Amino acid sequence: MTLLSVQDLAVQAGALSLVDGVSLDVAPGEVVALVGESGSGKSLTALSIMGLLAEGLTVTGGRVDYDGTDLTALPEDRLRALRGADLAMIFQEPVSSLNPLVPVGRQVAESLVVHDRASEAEAAEAAIEMLRRVGIPEPARRATQLPTELSGGMCQRVMIAAALISRPRLLIADEPTTALDVTIQAQILTLMADLAADAGTAVLLITHDMGVVAELAGRVCVMYGGRVVEQGPVDPLFAAPRHPYTRMLLRTIPRLDEPTKGELFAIRGNVPSPKNWPEGCRFRTRCDRASDACTARPALIKGDHRVACFHPVEDPE
Template sequence: MSLLEITDLAISAGDLPLVDGVTLDIQAGEIVALVGESGSGKSLTALSVIGLLGEGLDITRGQIRFDGATYLGAEAQDMARIRGRDLSMIFQEPVSSLNPLMPIGAQVAESLIAHGVTSASAAKDAAIDMLDRVGIPDPKRRAEQLPAELSGGMCQRVMIAAALISQPRLLIADEPTTALDVTIQAQILDLIADLAQEDGTAVLMITHDMGIVAEMADRVCVMYGGRVVEQGAVDAIFSAPRHPYTSMLLRTIPRLDHPPKQELFAILGNVPSPKNWPQGCRFKTRCDRQSTACDIAPVLTGDYHHRTACFHPLSEM
């Protein structure tokens, strides 16, 4: 049984649909990458899982199950019992996610104390240790400082420490290595991989970096226009992408074997606004394989190893 199961999830802002029919699952110890351009609905999907959708956003359809229990629409106190302990999230904007009036050590230790995992003294020691593990220099001194005294990159590391300290059963990582240098990025990604491998933590990784996906993920879920267009095992997606959009995403990865002066590939156009989503396949306005068949929305077909929502998949070439 999957630890997390999302089935036919739809999210709207009033009458405006933002996410439409997302279905995915994550096993314990598995890393699933959720990829796609900005505006594809990745972060909204993640926020719905942890129960933190903003005001005016509503789940209008679907089901979310964690460890076999349905908790979509659960009372705030029920979510509070598992959020920060069983479910943790690394947010995309660290500065706005940290309390500006609380020392960072206290913020990292907060979930351990709130959930009664350990004493305040032990939680403080654990926080200092975790700050050290995410690359904060002089962690004992830094633990007493406020977020304003740290750089943006350090604030990112603080938020990662706060998410990892409870050894959650499910970690949602939304662009977790933004603003970090290459060395610290590798250190953080190794920490997340260790959680999955050694502790059995399930990880939902949201990223634009297909290199990170290739290195870390077990499976990939590609989103476009609020829908899942392709999903499957990472080796299947990278070696033989079926959806034209997935193929284009992979072509944007810089390659060492390309001629040095060759221009990098860029996907023409932009993800359409939800106010202007085309009827049927939402990628058709940027796709060179579109036909009249694409005026109807395709559904995911295939097996668990590799599924695609396209009337003209690349396997037909």
């Protein structure tokens, strides 16, 4: 059963297309990763789902069905009621997402109080319990402290506690560990995987890190130039990527089991900005398999493992 179904989503800034026909599904208890580089449209897709697009950006097409309701057509007050209760989001920068003047315990409890789900006292107690569950030592004392008195890793755990306290059915995590050190990242990823499994939360994980995807996600959508270029279950997608971009992206990552000091595989050219996206396939100017056919837009072929390419890779190398 699908909880979130994004269909053919399009986002524009004026006439400039930034997200162009993105479709993806997330089921309860499932972690779906949305991967891409800067300008791929992955974060805008997430913000569109939450109805949090910045001024000047508009959803110009498609639907975001959440539990059967199209969120893009929902009035702001009903959407706000869903956010913080059913839908929660974790951002990359924990420090700037928290209010520097409010003790962290109260920020964690906020969604319970605002949505009248608990009294102040009950919410405060629930917040301490939630801080303990996300691995914050001495949660009762920490709850009284301001974000500036906590480390970055602890602030990120506070954000996660605030997002999870209302037991959301859908959690959107936008680069939740990118600003963190690798040993703290390991703690947070383990925590998110456990919570998805235990509480049946549907998780949409936005990241640029293929390592994080492989650790946490069940399915993955690879985005490039505002479109999904490949999607499918992680195992076949990593073992035998079919889109040339996915394949090249995986090959550029220095591996821990290959000889050192050698030439690394590199994708030629630069990540194009939305103003300079080529006609047709947007990866074709950097692709070694491109032909004249690629000046037309490739459709995402149907199936469990989908790819949008006129010359997909048939067999793993």
